[in-house]
């Protein structure tokens with residue numbers, strides 16, 4: 001199948017909300033998508049699908065199709081690999097169990113980070129942090145925001161640089177499912193697993209294994225990709241007969257992560273191919 005990346009962007013298939021580490025509520029993201037003239041969007045929060053239902057309801061009233069999605073933060077041999085899932089059953093029992101477990105790990109991890117910060121003379125309570133976590137997913141960006149709020153650092157980038165990033169004093173590695181586990185889980189709940197923003201990583205050794213586990217697409221269009229990356233991953237997708245995807249990785253109006261909603265995305269033909277595949281997966285499942 002051939003895809004033109006030149007067609008107008010009508011669909012932004014990579015958007016975060018407050019449910020994970022975005023700034024806006026699911027409803028607000030859909031309202032913004034309407035203002036940007038998008039006709040399709042996917043809600044792809046990290047390790048959570050809790051924002052999907054509210055976004056779907058808002059979208060129905062505004063003529064915007066919301067694709068139920070998720071973005072799993074997974075581990076492949078010590079490297080963090082993100083796997084997107086499109087067309088998932090956001091209410092599946094199996095997903096709920098897996099996510100509840102991940103959520104619990106993330107909460108524990110946040111508590112451990114606060115303990116480590118205390119060693120550096122920073123005293124934030126769990127309550128102070130929780131006030132900045134609007135959803136159910138505790139992430140380092142929330143800790144960064146809290147550090148800014150209480151004047152310990154001047155911005156979130158400094159919080160990561162001085163305390164939270166790998167190698168910094170308060171770093172705690174996150175628990176992650178493996179990439180293959182993430183791929184299989186997405187298939188089990190009827191979704192299409194897509195390798196997110198591969199960038200300049202070399203996945204040539206592991207790609208066949210992921211495909212054998214059920215990977216069906218590659219995110220070709222992403223703000224971190226330059227034209228060469230797009231070309232490389234488009235041809236890789238074609239070589240392995242994989243679908244493509246794309247989006248802005250929108251996290252909020254300040255664009256600390258990702259880009260403006262609707263500034264990156266794909267045509268409706270790409271959306272149809274993903275939706276058709278999701279339907280086939282659900283029939284097989």
Ligand SMILES: [Zn+2]
Pocket residue numbers: 071082196197
């Ligand atoms: Zn990602």
Ligand SMILES: [Zn+2]
Pocket residue numbers: 014016071249
């Ligand atoms: Zn993302």
